[in-house]
Amino acid sequence: MIDFINYLLNGLSLGCIYALIAVGYSMVYGIIKLINFAHGEFYMFGAFIGYYVLVTFFGGVANGPDLSFLALFSALVIAGVATGFLAVFIERVVYRPLRSAGRIVALLAALGVSLLMQNAGQQTVGAKDRTFPHTFTFQRFPRSEIKAADVCAGVPAAGDIAIVYKRRTEKGMQTLVENIAMRGNKIDERRCKRIADISSMPESNAVLYQYPAVTVSNAQGLILIVLIVTAAALYGIVQYTRFGRAMRAVSHDFEGAALMGIDVDRVVAGTFFIGAFVAGVGGTLAGGMYYGQVGPLMGLMPGLKAFVAAVFGGIGSIPGALLGGLLLGTSEKLVEAYGSSLYSDAFTFAILILVLVVRPSGLLGRPTSEKL
Amino acid sequence: MGDFDRAISFWGHHIIMVCVWLTLTLSLNLINGFCGLFSLGHQGFWAVGAYAAAVTVVHFPGGGWPALLLSFPVAIGAAAFFGFLVGLPCLRLKGDYLAIATLGFSEILRNLIQNSETLGQSLGMSFPNIIRLSVSERRSFYLIYIALALIVVFATLLILRNLIHSAHGRAIQAIRDDDRVAELLGVNLTRYKVLVFVTGAAFAGLAGALFANYNAQVTPDDFSFNVGVLMVVMVVLGGMGSFTGTIVATTLLYFVPILLSLWLPQTLVPVFYDPTQGGVVYRELKELWQVLFSLLLIGVVLVRPRGIMGGRELRWPWRKAVAPGGSHGCPRN
Numbered sequence: 132m133i134d135f136i137n138y139l140l141n142g143l144s145l146g147c148i149y150a151l152i153a154v155g156y157s158m159v160y161g162i163i164k165l166i167n168f169a170h171g172e173f174y175m176f177g178a179f180i181g182y183y184v185l186v187t188f189f190g191g192v193a194n195g196p197d198l199s200f201l202a203l204f205s206a207l208v209i210a211g212v213a214t215g216f217l218a219v220f221i222e223r224v225v226y227r228p229l230r231s232a233g234r235i236v237a238l239l240a241a242l243g244v245s246l247l248m249q250n251a252g253q254q255t256v257g258a259k260d261r262t263f264p265h266t267f268t269f270q271r272f273p274r275s276e277i278k279a280a281d282v283c284a285g286v287p288a289a290g291d292i293a294i295v296y297k298r299r300t301e302k303g304m305q306t307l308v309e310n311i312a313m314r315g316n317k318i319d320e321r322r323c324k325r326i327a328d329i330s331s332m333p334e335s336n337a338v339l340y341q342y343p344a345v346t347v348s349n350a351q352g353l354i355l356i357v358l359i360v361t362a363a364a365l366y367g368i369v370q371y372t373r374f375g376r377a378m379r380a381v382s383h384d385f386e387g388a389a390l391m392g393i394d395v396d397r398v399v400a401g402t403f404f405i406g407a408f409v410a411g412v413g414g415t416l417a418g419g420m421y422y423g424q425v426g427p428l429m430g431l432m433p434g435l436k437a438f439v440a441a442v443f444g445g446i447g448s449i450p451g452a453l454l455g456g457l458l459l460g461t462s463e464k465l466v467e468a469y470g471s472s473l474y475s476d477a478f479t480f481a482i483l484i485l486v487l488v489v490r491p492s493g494l495l496g497r498p499t500s501e502k503l
Numbered sequence: 504m505g506d507f508d509r510a511i512s513f514w515g516h517h518i519i520m521v522c523v524w525l526t527l528t529l530s531l532n533l534i535n536g537f538c539g540l541f542s543l544g545h546q547g548f549w550a551v552g553a554y555a556a557a558v559t560v561v562h563f564p565g566g567g568w569p570a571l572l573l574s575f576p577v578a579i580g581a582a583a584f585f586g587f588l589v590g591l592p593c594l595r596l597k598g599d600y601l602a603i604a605t606l607g608f609s610e611i612l613r614n615l616i617q618n619s620e621t622l623g624q625s626l627g628m629s630f631p632n633i634i635r636l637s638v639s640e641r642r643s644f645y646l647i648y649i650a651l652a653l654i655v656v657f658a659t660l661l662i663l664r665n666l667i668h669s670a671h672g673r674a675i676q677a678i679r680d681d682d683r684v685a686e687l688l689g690v691n692l693t694r695y696k697v698l699v700f701v702t703g704a705a706f707a708g709l710a711g712a713l714f715a716n717y718n719a720q721v722t723p724d725d726f727s728f729n730v731g732v733l734m735v736v737m738v739v740l741g742g743m744g745s746f747t748g749t750i751v752a753t754t755l756l757y758f759v760p761i762l763l764s765l766w767l768p769q770t771l772v773p774v775f776y777d778p779t780q781g782g783v784v785y786r787e788l789k790e791l792w793q794v795l796f797s798l799l800l801i802g803v804v805l806v807r808p809r810g811i812m813g814g815r816e817l818r819w820p821w822r823k824a825v826a827p828g829g830s831h832g833c834p835r836n
Contacts, residue, residue: 229805234598240805256775435610488596
């Protein structure tokens with residue numbers, strides 16, 4: 132039961148990340164009916180902006196000391212704003228001229244932008260993944276140290292965040308590998324192979340904790356807080372501001388809103404900005420600080436998965452995207468834990484197809500009736 | 504190695520690969536261009552065909568020529584079967600929902616292949632190249648295979664063209680233009696959509712067998728999402744519903760990157776300022792071809808959103824214009 136809850140919590144943090152990306156997909160689709168395939172690349176772009184802010188202005192290094200709250204905060208905000216402006220620029224140059232050309236052409240342009248950003252990323256920052264600067268120490272709450280009898284392994288390597296330990300269970304001694312960031316990962320064979328060369332490491336290197344109860348890490352907490360703040364802010368903007376009212380109007384009837392004097396171009400640009408802002412923050416927070424690695428292709432899979440989440444929750448609906456992200460992340464982690472970690476991608480896409488076939492409008496989406 | 508040999512292994516390779524791509528894009532055009540079903544999962548059917556051919560060549564008792572000959576129908580059959588599997592549940596979907604569902608199918612397929620022991624997981628399968636082993640010279644292998652590839656492309660073109668110009672073809676295009684009217688006029692939507700999916704997938708399977716037997720190696724990365732995107736780009740830029748447009752666009756988009764990487768000078772250009780890489784980053788212009796290619800792609804989409812040919816067919820100037828196979832303009836969406 133404890134394990135189950137831990138898996139669930141882990142799934143929720145993964146789900147928060149999906150939700151942060153999915154929101155942007157959903158908002159843009161709601162306004163101009165465009166599947167912005169470049170959204171995953173916005174996530175990547177944001178992560179790199181955060182990386183450069185931390186490295187250049189705050190002297191962040193991979194194995195360095197904890198950085199100040201100011202560093203953390205400004206990395207997130209600058210990443211968000213920069214990504215937002217990039218999205219507005221791309222919308223202006225690529226998507227706006229194609230707005231009347233049909234959805235398939237716009238989809239194609241989005242695929243082109245995504246390809247361009249991946250290629251440009253590989254040529255500028257390099258194709259290899261980089262280690263994100265250390266921002267804060269992951270800690271789990273509550274925690275207690277493992278007794279010496281249970282332990283015969285150590286921390287894999289300096290800077291590596293996996294913990295390896297052995298535990299006595301009903302089945303005998305079991306080797307467990309724990310990624311501090313992601314408690315609840317069942318060990319797969321690929322990881323177990325690494326244990327052999329790790330276990331010979333001197334015990335003095337070992338930093339070992341055991342988690343007898345349901346635990347939450349401060350990183351997970353931070354992600355959850357960011358998601359809640361984002362959701363609340365989006366709700367406030369959409370429901371209570373002039374801009375939000377304009378957004379809802381444009382989403383409801385694009386041409387009608389234009390006829391009523393709403394500056395449609397500004398609303399679309401603003402929507403892109405907000406969606407990309409959230410994706411950029413998500414990239415720095417999740418891709419960078421949580422997973423600890425940034426690379427030019429890092430947006431591809433999260434982008435696709437987040438899209439699935441958006442469709443799952445009902446594309447065009449912001450609460451739907453949040454709910455879809457959380458559900459998708461949770462179910463993916465549960466499949467990894469109790470099913471097979473190898474097939475979690477197949478599982479995600481199977482959900483997508485099932486949802487599309489059974490209920491194309493998603494969980495919270497309004498079913499659309501076609502005009503004849 | 505003589506000049507001729509060198510030329511034929513360079514250009515021969517590209518001619519064969521263009522033929523593989525043409526078979527793929529022509530059949531994708533049947534689904535996307537002529538029937539208006541937007542599929543983003545053609546690479547999945549291609550993968551099914553290639554792996555089916557690979558399994559046949561490896562496991563058929565005796566191997567050799569019988570295995571090679573058998574691998575083509577097996578690949579076509581397997582891909583057609585998957586086309587049926589995918590087509591049936593996706594019939595309810597339209598537009599970009601269908602695109603996403605087909606993309607999902609191909610990703611599921613890739614995930615399953617990557618985890619299958621028999622299919623060699625991420626490393627893929629390597630197997631003997633039967634034609635290469637049975638001829639003594641490199642050049643005869645290429646000549647034989649180029650002939651085979653050209654036959655495949657022409658057969659594909661002929662069959663698809665005849666299909667489009669038949670009564671079935673009219674029905675297929677009617678579905679694209681307005682499916683409700685088509686249904687009212689007695690076109691069996693389910694039957695024709697499944698027919699289109701199965702036919703398109705079958706030709707993708709054929710392309711898979713052609714590719715696998717030439718390359719003698721298949722890996723899951725050959726059939727990634729970006730490959731599918733490139734196929735769709737070729738079809739859309741060629742003009743949805745134009746065979747000649749597809750041929751022109753596929754050939755162009757296949758050769759432009761190669762020519763870019765051949766012809767671009769090795770001049771160093773500054774691309775980026777990166778303090779972590781020690782200041783300004785320089786790259787050879789040659790290495791930037793992918794970036795230029797994607798810029799070019801966006802440019803073409805912006806300048807000619809309806810494709811290079813926009814639904815028209817290129818025809819011989821001395822032939823009289825007959826009723827066009829494709830309708831004019833882009834399908835509505």
